[in-house]
Amino acid sequence: MFYFTDSLRSLAASMRNVFRRPTTVEFPAVRRPRPARYRASFALLHDEAGDELCVGCKACERICPSEIISVELLKKESPVTGKKRAYASDFVLDSNACIYCELCVQVCPTDAIVMVKTPEEPAYHRQSLVLTMERLYENEKHRPLSWANATLLAEMQAPESKGATKVAESE
Amino acid sequence: MEMTSSVARGRRRANPYLDLESYDPEADLMVLNLGPQHPSTHGVFRLKLYLDGEIIVKVVPFVGYLHRGVEKLCEKLTMVQLVPIFDKNDYVSPMMNEQSLVMAFEALLGVEVPRRARYLRTVLAELQRIASHLLWLGAFAMDLGGALGGGATLFMYCFRERELILDVFEELTGCRFHYNTHIIGGNRHDVPAGWAAKVHSALNVIEPRLSEYESFLIVNDIYIERTRGVGIVDGALAMELGITGPVLRAGGVDHDLRRDAPYHCYDEIDVRVATAEAGDCEARASVRIAEMRESIRLVRALIDGIPEGPLGARKPIKTPLAEKATEGHSYAAVESPRGELGVYVVGGGDNRGASPYRLKIRSPSLHVLGCLPYILPGHSVSDAVAVLGSVDPIMGEVDR
Amino acid sequence: MNPWLRGLLYALLITNVFLTITAWSIWFERKFSGRMQSRLGPTFYGPWGLLQPVVDGIKLIQKESLIPASADKLLFVVAPPLTVVLALGTAAVIPFSSDIIAADLDIGVLYLLALGSLTIIPVWMSGWSSNNKYAMLGAMRAVAQGVSYEIPLVLASLVPVVLAGSMSLSDIVRFQIKNGWFAFWPPGPGFFAFLFFLPASLAEANRIPFDIPEAESELIAGVSTEYTGMGFGLLYLAEYLHTLVISAVASVLFFGGWDGPFAPGLHWMVLKTLGLFAGIFWVRWSLVRFRSDQLMSICWRYLVPGGLILVMSAGLWVHFTRGGG
Numbered sequence: 001m002f003y004f005t006d007s008l009r010s011l012a013a014s015m016r017n018v019f020r021r022p023t024t025v026e027f028p029a030v031r032r033p034r035p036a037r038y039r040a041s042f043a044l045l046h047d048e049a050g051d052e053l054c055v056g057c058k059a060c061e062r063i064c065p066s067e068i069i070s071v072e073l074l075k076k077e078s079p080v081t082g083k084k085r086a087y088a089s090d091f092v093l094d095s096n097a098c099i100y101c102e103l104c105v106q107v108c109p110t111d112a113i114v115m116v117k118t119p120e121e122p123a124y125h126r127q128s129l130v131l132t133m134e135r136l137y138e139n140e141k142h143r144p145l146s147w148a149n150a151t152l153l154a155e156m157q158a159p160e161s162k163g164a165t166k167v168a169e170s171e
Numbered sequence: 172m173e174m175t176s177s178v179a180r181g182r183r184r185a186n187p188y189l190d191l192e193s194y195d196p197e198a199d200l201m202v203l204n205l206g207p208q209h210p211s212t213h214g215v216f217r218l219k220l221y222l223d224g225e226i227i228v229k230v231v232p233f234v235g236y237l238h239r240g241v242e243k244l245c246e247k248l249t250m251v252q253l254v255p256i257f258d259k260n261d262y263v264s265p266m267m268n269e270q271s272l273v274m275a276f277e278a279l280l281g282v283e284v285p286r287r288a289r290y291l292r293t294v295l296a297e298l299q300r301i302a303s304h305l306l307w308l309g310a311f312a313m314d315l316g317g318a319l320g321g322g323a324t325l326f327m328y329c330f331r332e333r334e335l336i337l338d339v340f341e342e343l344t345g346c347r348f349h350y351n352t353h354i355i356g357g358n359r360h361d362v363p364a365g366w367a368a369k370v371h372s373a374l375n376v377i378e379p380r381l382s383e384y385e386s387f388l389i390v391n392d393i394y395i396e397r398t399r400g401v402g403i404v405d406g407a408l409a410m411e412l413g414i415t416g417p418v419l420r421a422g423g424v425d426h427d428l429r430r431d432a433p434y435h436c437y438d439e440i441d442v443r444v445a446t447a448e449a450g451d452c453e454a455r456a457s458v459r460i461a462e463m464r465e466s467i468r469l470v471r472a473l474i475d476g477i478p479e480g481p482l483g484a485r486k487p488i489k490t491p492l493a494e495k496a497t498e499g500h501s502y503a504a505v506e507s508p509r510g511e512l513g514v515y516v517v518g519g520g521d522n523r524g525a526s527p528y529r530l531k532i533r534s535p536s537l538h539v540l541g542c543l544p545y546i547l548p549g550h551s552v553s554d555a556v557a558v559l560g561s562v563d564p565i566m567g568e569v570d571r
Numbered sequence: 572m573n574p575w576l577r578g579l580l581y582a583l584l585i586t587n588v589f590l591t592i593t594a595w596s597i598w599f600e601r602k603f604s605g606r607m608q609s610r611l612g613p614t615f616y617g618p619w620g621l622l623q624p625v626v627d628g629i630k631l632i633q634k635e636s637l638i639p640a641s642a643d644k645l646l647f648v649v650a651p652p653l654t655v656v657l658a659l660g661t662a663a664v665i666p667f668s669s670d671i672i673a674a675d676l677d678i679g680v681l682y683l684l685a686l687g688s689l690t691i692i693p694v695w696m697s698g699w700s701s702n703n704k705y706a707m708l709g710a711m712r713a714v715a716q717g718v719s720y721e722i723p724l725v726l727a728s729l730v731p732v733v734l735a736g737s738m739s740l741s742d743i744v745r746f747q748i749k750n751g752w753f754a755f756w757p758p759g760p761g762f763f764a765f766l767f768f769l770p771a772s773l774a775e776a777n778r779i780p781f782d783i784p785e786a787e788s789e790l791i792a793g794v795s796t797e798y799t800g801m802g803f804g805l806l807y808l809a810e811y812l813h814t815l816v817i818s819a820v821a822s823v824l825f826f827g828g829w830d831g832p833f834a835p836g837l838h839w840m841v842l843k844t845l846g847l848f849a850g851i852f853w854v855r856w857s858l859v860r861f862r863s864d865q866l867m868s869i870c871w872r873y874l875v876p877g878g879l880i881l882v883m884s885a886g887l888w889v890h891f892t893r894g895g896g
Contacts, residue, residue: 003392003393003869004766006390006391006392006393007391007392007393007780007854007857007858009386009387009390009391010321010386010387010388010391010857010858011853011854011857011858013383013386013387013857014321014324014387014607014853014856014857015607015853016383017328017606017607017608017609018603018606018607020609022605022606022609022610022611023331023334023609023610024609024610024611026611026614034341035341035342035345035363036363037341037342037343037344037345037360037363038341038345038346039345039346059489059490062490062491063251063252063488063490063491064252065248065252065253065255065256099255099256099349100346100349101254101255101351102345102351102359103251103252103255103351103488106359106487106488107488107489107490109489115345146345147345148345153359153360153487154487156359156360156361156482157354157357157358157359157361157482157483157487158481158483158486158487201704203704203705203708225708225863312859315859315860316779316858316859316860317779317782317859317860319779319855320779320782320855320856320858320859320860321779321780321855321856321857321858321859321860322859323604323608323856324604324607324608324856324857327608327609327610328608328609331609387857388859391858391859393780393858393859393860393861394859396861396862396865397859397861397862397865551862551863551864552708553783553862553863554862
């Protein structure tokens with residue numbers, strides 16, 4: 001029957017909170033800093049020489065649980081080295097159905113596909129969220145890349161590795 | 172597993188198959204659907220109530236509104252691809268889902284998980300338990316006190332604390348929710364530099380706030396009146412229906428998979444299991460809050476001692492057909508925040524054995540919902556909502 | 572001045588002032604509750620989100636007002652404005668300062684209690700006419716609660732009447748100016764009468780912890796389940812208006828109205844009303860609600876006998892300090 005005294009305790013608890021700093025982050029004016037491993041969208045990479053890393057092997061297409069990647073293989077001469085090698089002539093990733101599982105990043109043999117830390121902008125049409133090859137290479141230039149790629153992930157998981165990752169992650 | 176005297180106390184148990192014609196010919200029974208669209212049925216769940224005034228006479232639950240065909244999907248995808256899909260089963264505690272699935276596959280394939288990975292899985296499971304119980308506490312307060320009112324205040328507080336744990340997971344895996352951080356044979360993501368310090372700072376904020384929540388709600392007389400003696404699930408009823416988890420322990424039965432059938436690294440530490448006698452909503456809530464404190468204690472004891480060693484027993488995944496099992500069957504269960512979450516897998520399916528032939532999910536919330544027709548009659552509609560909040564069903568795993 | 576003109580001007584003044592304060596009380600509530608929940612309230616429209624009520628009003632007006640096909644159309648449409656009218660009507664007898672009062676009735680308290688009990692009817696009308704089981708459950712609970720809590724409300728309001736010896740609200744304030752506010756003097760009857768008045772009036776206004784009729788987690792929105800657009804807006808507004816009126820009445824009956832330590836006047840009345848108003852919000856956002864049978868048991872087992880004892884003790888006090896009357 002001590003409704004009053006107990007209620008006073010609840011009232012005190014909520015009033016104590018009025019004087020704390022609110023935890024709201026006023027998105028989108030203010031953005032929270034994301035850790036290095038954050039996964040939000042995708043990018044395809046070039047190597048140091050400027051040649052595309054993707055060899056069109058379709059490993060990511062096979063592993064994807066949501067079946068959203070489709071890759072076309074093409075063998076042609078490289079504009080950088082001059083030698084004939086495998087490329088992806090078309091790479092489409094439908095991020096409408098992506099579950100952000102990072103398995104495509106895990107299996108890539110050439111570290112070509114990685115994730116990026118900022119998500120795609122909201123759009124009015126589903127078509128705008130289907131990432132074509134141009135958009136994936138654009139993301140490489142304009143968006144911060146996530147820390148993980150296939151080699152680093154394999155290093156973490158391989159039976160020969162010991163202890164914590166040596167890669168220092170800033171930000 | 173010892174039974175206490177709650178069985179001997181002979182709790183009231185209603186007849187769920189009550190024949191309404193024989194109930195009372197004078198009574199004017201009203202059918203109220205606590206229907207699939209409702210602010211407080213914890214997902215899409217239909218509870219058909221037969222009311223005599225405000226008192227419930229008979230309860231018929233309907234499930235299946237969130238059926239997504241997960242078990243059928245498991246026959247099509249390979250074992251390596253299934254882990255991210257399985258996150259979404261009990262969507263509030265994804266670590267538990269992943270762990271039960273990979274444990275079942277590891278038992279099927281005979282893979283031994285290295286100690287570092289097992290230890291890390293223990294820590295992640297306990298952190299996930301804290302996060303899940305914080306969500307439960309917020310939702311329970313909303314059921315009791317209203318989406319505009321004291322309940323909403325506690326909801327915001329709980330989610331503010333839960334953000335800290337999700338930030339910790341974000342540091343480790345890259346995703347705040349639905350992580351896909353387990354693989355057959357180990358974990359996918361290793362501990363980054365400074366992670367233990369972040370966990371400690373998160374727990375140092377959460378533990379005093381738990382005491383604040385107790386003073387806000389748990390010792391409040393209004394809350395005690397709402398939850399004491401409401402929806403009593405005694406140990407015998409829980410065992411008959413296959414209920415596990417906090418609902419079972421609140422009925423007096425001392426059974427916890429972490430202590431009685433240890434997995435991961437639980438055999439190396441002493442898990443203190445919380446039980447209560449009464450079996451009502453208040454007991455279930457106190458068991459869950461005690462579990463939260465116990466999880467905080469466990470994480471604090473474990474986090475600084477992660478052993479050195481490899482993180483995985485198999486080579487890193489390169490194709491979906493990496494793991495094949497052409498025969499055999501296995502069952503593995505974890506103690507999820509709702510009870511025993513188990514996966515039974517029979518090997519030898521499509522893709523030359525890379526997919527399971529059959530995968531059955533033993534979900535704790537489905538069994539818990541079975542107790543509703545036994546315990547709700549005799550209470551009023553407000554109590555039905557309070558009981559539903561305190562047993563914490565997650566429709567994702569009920570309907571799969 | 573022509574009494575009809577005077578009445579009309581007062582009606583316009585009170586309606587506008589009260590409705591404006593009510594509209595901005597929505598802003599205040601969202602900001603205050605946000606701060607209690609460790610978040611900011613509205614910040615987007617206007618500085619500090621001050622234009623939020625305007626935007627909310629526009630949103631509600633432009634929504635389609637649906638009337639269910641099987642609803643009782645007349646009752647459904649009439650109920651929300653009737654709630655607002657009754658809540659505003661009680662403001663007619665409240666003395667805002669020594670010369671600002673719309674109608675200085677000799678039976679001010681009786682008028683207040685009568686209109687207060689009438690407010691149950693539109694709530695019930697809206698629930699019944701919706702032809703919806705949730706709304707009907709909410710309406711039945713509202714009627715049970717409202718009718719039961721009338722009695723402690725009457726008994727608690729009787730204590731200032733007995734102590735001051737008059738039912739006119741301005742007389743009660745003048746008595747308090749001379750003899751001290753009733754919430755603090757006489758220490759027994761006055762303070763406890765305030766403590767009984769507050770839950771009783773919260774129950775009349777269907778505020779947490781007594782908001783079973785509109786419990787969002789059990790009955791989707793209680794009596795206002797089927798209402799959309801401005802009908803819902805009026806019901807929502809009426810709840811805040813009722814709360815504002817309760818705060819004003821409590822500050823008149825127990826806290827001395829326009830009295831203050833220095834320079835008595837309208838500003839003290841405003842300060843006390845808004846202070847109590849904020850306190851009611853504070854209570855709303857901190858407590859969980861009672862179940863309906865617990866609500867009833869509190870009323871009949873604790874508040875009614877306690878109220879009777881309070882009235883008797885107030886009478887005894889008057890008898891012994893002023894020798895009968």
